[in-house]
Amino acid sequence: MECKFALLKRAVILSLTPNWATLEKAVIHSHKFLSREFDFRGHDSAFKDRYLQLQNVRVSFIPTNKSDIHDLGPMEEVVSNLVRHIYAAPTQRATIYNMEERTVDGKNYYTFEYELTSKNFSRTAFVTIAIANGRYYTLNVGANERRWRRVRNKLKVVADSFKVLDI
Numbered sequence: 776m777e778c779k780f781a782l783l784k785r786a787v788i789l790s791l792t793p794n795w796a797t798l799e800k801a802v803i804h805s806h807k808f809l810s811r812e813f814d815f816r817g818h819d820s821a822f823k824d825r826y827l828q829l830q831n832v833r834v835s836f837i838p839t840n841k842s843d844i845h846d847l848g849p850m851e852e853v854v855s856n857l858v859r860h861i862y863a864a865p866t867q868r869a870t871i872y873n874m875e876e877r878t879v880d881g882k883n884y885y886t887f888e889y890e891l892t893s894k895n896f897s898r899t900a901f902v903t904i905a906i907a908n909g910r911y912y913t914l915n916v917g918a919n920e921r922r923w924r925r926v927r928n929k930l931k932v933v934a935d936s937f938k939v940l941d942i
Contacts (some may be wrong), residue, residue, distance in 0.1 A: 832914070832916040833914070834914050835915075836912045838910055839909065839911040841906050841911065842906065843882075844883045845883060850885050854885060854889075855871065858871055858887075858889045864891075864893070866894070867891045868892045868893075869889060870892070872887075873887060873888040874887040877935075882938070884938075886901060886903040886904075888900070889902070897920035898919050898920070899918065899920065899927075900915055901933070902915045902916075902934070903937040905937075914933075914937040916934055
């Protein structure tokens with residue numbers, strides 16, 4: 776299946792699950808996405824491939840008292856801790872391939888590529904993280920090892936397109 780991208784600009788996407796009802800309905804961000812929307816608990820928005828469920832894009836956020844991504848620490852330390860202690864299960868081997876920092880409209884972003892390998896499968900992803908509007912935002916877009924080589928560059932476009940808008 777060829778990946779088809781579209782630009783998504785969202786002002787409010789909190790109707791995905793009842794759990795979001797108590798959250799402030801003023802989330803604003805934009806990113807490019809794959810094919811179709813699905814219900815993922817704990818995410819502001821999520822889209823996945825129709826055929827291979829490990830290929831998906833998710834945007835999530837949590838409240839924070841930090842005002843900038845630099846408040847979390849040096850990029851290498853932040854990314855390493857996220858991948859090894861948050862994203863990877865104890866049975867998975869985590870490999871970080873690339874880390875980049877960018878600034879758009881005065882907001883700082885970390886984007887990184889990582890792979891999680893377990894006994895039965897491997898999945899690689901790009902993640903872009905940012906802090907704005909009192910929230911810690913995460914965009915995660917990835918695919919399984921079989922498709923990664925074919926879709927890597929397209930998924931990188933998605934990761935690089937993520938930006939948080941002022942509310």
